[in-house]
Amino acid sequence: MLHARYNDSMMLKKVLNIIVCPVPNCRKPLTLAADESSLQCTGCGRIYPVEEGIPVLLTEKARLPQA
Numbered sequence: 001m002l003h004a005r006y007n008d009s010m011m012l013k014k015v016l017n018i019i020v021c022p023v024p025n026c027r028k029p030l031t032l033a034a035d036e037s038s039l040q041c042t043g044c045g046r047i048y049p050v051e052e053g054i055p056v057l058l059t060e061k062a063r064l065p066q067a
């Protein structure tokens with residue numbers, strides 16, 4: 001789990017290099033939305049929220065594509 005607070009987008013982009021989709025059979029890299037408010041999986045397409053700069057990588061918090 002990521003507990004640190006990331007206030008600037010540079011940190012968020014560094015985190016992007018080390019985190020992957022939490023879905024067990026996916027585990028693909030995530031891409032940051034243009035407004036930096038969410039992360040989208042390049043594999044399954046799930047969209048994870050970024051709350052106060054902290055990526056919330058929980059499948060129950062994720063939105064499925066084409067909601």
Ligand SMILES: [Zn+2]
Nearest residue numbers: 021026041044
């Ligand atoms: Zn995925």
